[in-house]
Amino acid sequence: MQALMLRALGIGLALFSTLLAAAPTPPGVRAELDGLFAELQRQQCKLYRNGSWHEAAQARQHMLRKLAYLEERGTVQSAEQFIEQAATKSSTSGKPYEVQCGQAPAQPSRTWLLAALAAQRKARAASAP
Template identity: 50%
Template sequence: MTRGILLAMLLGVAVVPSTLHAAPGAAARAEIGGLMQALEDSGCRFQRNGSWHDAAEARSHLQRKYDYLLKRGLADSAEQFIERAASRSSISGKPYRVACPGRAEQDAAPWFRQQLLRLRGG
């Protein structure tokens, strides 16, 4: 095989994966579902753009954001879900906040990371 053909094949392989929208694997889907369920079951309040919402409303909002990201292949892992959907407002850029009974209010990203560690048994 000539170097030119080999180079073209290698470049073609390198370009193809970036154009495909692969769905997250079963483990990632289970973790993301687990994160949303943890929020809903938490009894915590969730703040976005200055307004507080109960956990069920927050889960519904995050599900819509997750569905949007899935259509675009932008949430292939629980970490991407946290970073791209559950951390901050897509409109204002303001961080989401979580207030749980008996605990200090905090940004949502660390709260979700902690939940992910629990889901993974850590």
């Protein structure tokens, strides 16, 4: 009986710690990520992953799923963390992602996302009072 109670307590603590680890992304970071996902769509960029190209809306949905996956495991502390951990390669195959916008040549998703993030931050800083 005591062993069963200890086991139940252990399971309860494990579930509780899992709930504590899962946390939403801070609002400022989430705003930056939403801006990146919107820019993917605004520029009608395609995302190359696991051997095929995906249109902008699909790319955005895929990135949102990856963000949700990371949030289930803890808080995403920065846009750079999300890019490095989830937006540069397939977690299944390990193959790198590429982004192609319009007629521009394809480039590694890391390169495109970091450049778009820098542009977003520069524009926000320029418009700040």
